Amino acid sequence: MRDEIIRILIVDDHPVVREGLRGLLSFKPGFEVIGEAEDGDEAVQQAAALKPDVIVMDLEMPRQNGLEAARAILADAPNARILLLTSFARDQRIFTCLDSGVLGCLLKDSAPQELFRAIRDVHRGQLALHPAIARRVLQRRQMTQSEENPQGLTEREIEVLRLIARGLSNQEIADELVISLPTVRTHVNHILSKLSLENRSQAILYALRHDIASLDDLCP
Missing domain, CATH: 3.40.50.2300 (Response regulator)
Structure with missing residues (x-):
């Protein structure tokens, strides 16, 4: 193909x-x-x-x-x-x-x-x-470490955020975590809402700034 x-x-x-x-x-x-x-x-x-x-x-x-x-x-x-x-x-x-x-x-x-x-x-x-x-x-x-921590996120939402930072699509996240696609969409919506973010690229930057993900995660 x-x-x-x-x-x-x-x-x-x-x-x-x-x-x-x-x-x-x-x-x-x-x-x-x-x-x-x-x-x-x-x-x-x-x-x-x-x-x-x-x-x-x-x-x-x-x-x-x-x-x-x-x-x-x-x-x-x-x-x-x-x-x-x-x-x-x-x-x-x-x-x-x-x-x-x-x-x-x-x-x-x-x-x-x-x-x-x-x-x-x-x-x-x-x-x-x-x-x-x-x-x-x-x-x-590093200069924004004093910003609020992602305390409002559940353990599963942090896991989903880390996979978003790796560039995985919703379907790939569902496959990785063995959960349904609608559940992933719900987690993503909750993450963006709780952190007052508008899109996935902002979520990736947030994950980097708060040590939820590293640059190595961006290049799997």
Whole structure:
């Protein structure tokens, strides 16, 4: 059986960057570039029209930047898979992007294989971070240790949260814990409600910050 083709929308305000990404991805088996956008406004329009599997988008762009465009896209399609590219690991907007539901963030100097892997991970609903950015996430977690502990979660909900952090789908969690799919959905809803979170990517970040999961869990 042939592997699933991942349909990709490229968003960057520099034509040479878009051309480079298209050339890189078009010749990689399993990837198909279905469209391009040159700014955040066009990205929102193209995402709605083309419904790509993964959006690879620059963080710094005119009109709407990557954060603003990501928020608009996720407001219309909460399950959209977005991988942001940035030149600066210390850009504070990265945290806001991840909290908003963006699943991946890479530095622009990442190797092609890192980009390919990140696209696949994001497509599967997993968090994909450049190591330098991942370190900042952990540092931020250490600075927020005074935040409330997940005392409202049951032992089973903590177990489910840990599996969410590993990138497992609801069905995979059900199989892992030998429970029904509706039960998993109930646990996930309770976790998000109790922790005042909006989506699974926020749950993954919460698990990292509170030592419920580690970076090793993100790359099983």
